[in-house]
Amino acid sequence: MKEVLLPELAESVVEGEILKWLVQEGDTIALEQPLCEVMTDKVTVELPSPVAGVLSKRLAGEGDVVAVHAAIALIDETGGAAAAPAPAAPAAAPLSTQAQEEREQVGGSIVEAGHLQNKADDDSTSLFKAFSSDEKVQVQGLGARQPAAPAAPTQPTRADGRVLAVPAARQLARELNLDLAQVRGSGPNGRIRVSDVLAHQGINQGQAAATQTAAPAQAPAQTAQPAAAPAKAPAAGGMPVAPVQYRTPKGYEHLEDRVPLRGMRRAISNQMQASHLYTVRTLTVDEVNLSRLVEFRARVKEDAAAAGVKLSYLPFIFKAVAVALRKFPSLNTSFDEATQEIVQKRYYNIGMAVATDAGLTVPVLKDVNHKSVFDLAREVSDLAVRAQGGKLQADELAGSTFSVTNIGSIGALFSFPIINVPDAAILGIHSIQKRPIVDEYDNIVVAHMMYLSLSFDHRLVDGAEAARFCKEVIRLLENPDRLMLEAM
CATH class of the missing domain: 2.40.50.100 (RNA polymerase II/Efflux pump adaptor protein, barrel-sandwich hybrid domain)
Known part of the structure; x- marks a missing residue:
């Protein structure tokens, strides 16, 4: 066999x-x-x-x-x-019975315990990988399943003496002012999970006794019934303690359909939840006058067509972003939760959000700083077409250092984009609209204006630097001739 x-x-x-x-x-x-x-x-x-x-x-x-x-x-x-x-x-x-129950209860992603054995603690190199294990949604509260018979308390440690724990558990313990050495771990090799921290806090406050004694085999019946009395939130941390349970309004049962959270939608859900939990998202909005860029593109459009290139505005924006990232490197970073280190990157890979029939996907243009506008135009078209057809390879969706989402392609005025973790920021670009403005000579003229909305992780990027980054992007887009001369 x-x-x-x-x-x-x-x-x-x-x-x-x-x-x-x-x-x-x-x-x-x-x-x-x-x-x-x-x-x-x-x-x-x-x-x-x-x-x-x-x-x-x-x-x-x-x-x-x-x-x-x-x-x-x-x-x-x-x-x-x-x-x-x-x-x-x-x-x-x-998948174990308990893991199956947890997955069905919260629609999360499961990593087998056996796969993680014999690995160093917090071995993930990206925030999303660290969030992708079976404990990631347990942060929602004590309503999640706990092991029926936890092992005797142990404090397995790494070679450097740190207690074995996943990054999310460490963060929650810090918020609760809790010593991880006092928590029993139920993960592989005694690794402490988020559910273990919540269970320990519940024990201290007399909140988790019923949850701990529940047998895993009873999980389907328990999760199917509404909780008699929701558990209280931990005194510190202010985190919800039970998954939100939707209840159909009486008389409308026949007008609802239930669809399992699967495939692309589950991947998007996991990524968005990771972004919410692992970034301190802040927004700055500005506007750019693209009148000169509109004229410049019109002048070179025939040359692009002769080279077999469909020239949109996106390649110019990607090039401007790459130049600005080199001048403001804090926006080209990531935060490693496991090691509490800021990862500073000297390469410029820009994710491009693409809406498909299956859901949003973010292919990555690698080494943007080494490519011409025509090169970027070819790659943008190729990735967009293959994204729509579901033909992207896994490595084409990984490795971004910054992301751009073109909300304007469907007419949005401006937005608050969600950061594509582990990136530090994402730039939303919007509709180009003709509007009257006052020029430098106090004349009212018609200009091609576009809003820019920059979401950034305030842990890594200060507001002043985010604003200066936007101004640099604006300077380059408003002077396309100068953009073409920028050294990368």
Whole structure:
């Protein structure tokens, strides 16, 4: 019997969602025949069979999120009747009952405990990876499942003496003024999770006794019923303690449909929740006069067409952003929650938000500072087309240092963009509209005006620097000839 494991589909990918099985149990399959569709970081791929034989058992269902190297199916290579599958090893087992319950309760992403064993504490290099484990949504409160029988308190530590804990648990402990050494960890190798911190705080306040004694097997019935009395929030931290439960208004049950949070929508939900929890988002708004850029683009449009380039305004904006980022480097940073370090980047990869029928996705233009406007125009068109068709590769969605979202393409005046973690900022660009303005000679003239809205993480970027960054982008866009002369 051959185990089919979820492979490493891309660097830094630690899990994948089974979107759709393409074969049924008992089907005869050929070598390299697609078995299922898997989504990782908004990229959908078909997973081929590593051997020929008969699909004996599917170990993960549609909608399940499994860790890399976890078993998802068993194939009988003899081609005979499917034999009863042997119990899988812990590291390759399907999701545990408790993990399944937690996932169904909050729609979160699950990382198998076995996949994380023997790794250093807080080994994630991005905030979203650190947030992608099964504890990330437990910050919503004590209403989440707790282990039925926690092990005796232990304080497993790293080589440097720090208690093993996930970044979100450390942050919550700081907010609650809680010593992590006093908390029992239920994660792999005794790692402390957010749920452990909340449970410990609840024990101190007499709030979590009922939750701790509940058996995991009772979870479906408990989560299906409204809570009799919601638990109180911890005294410090001010965080909600129970997932929000929607109740259908009486008499409207037949007018509602329920759709599982899956695929692209779940990936977007996870990313947005990470942005909300792991950034201190602030907004600055300005406007730019694009009249000279409109004229400049009109002059070079024929040259672009002769070179096979569809020239929009986006390549100019990306180039201006890259120049401004070099002058204001705090906007080209990330914050490593695990090590409490600011990551300063000397490369300029700009994410481009693209609205597709499946949902929002953010392909990344790499090394923008080394590319001409025509090069950027070709890449913008290529990424946009392939994003619409769902043809992007995983590495084309990773590695951004800053993001741009073109809200104006659908007519918005201005907006408050959500930061694409782990980036420090995102620039919203909007509709170009003809408006009367007063020029430097006090004449009222018609100009092509556009609003810019910059969302930034105030932990990493001061308001003054954010405003100066916007002014630099404006200076470059209002003087396109000078933009073309800027050294990168």
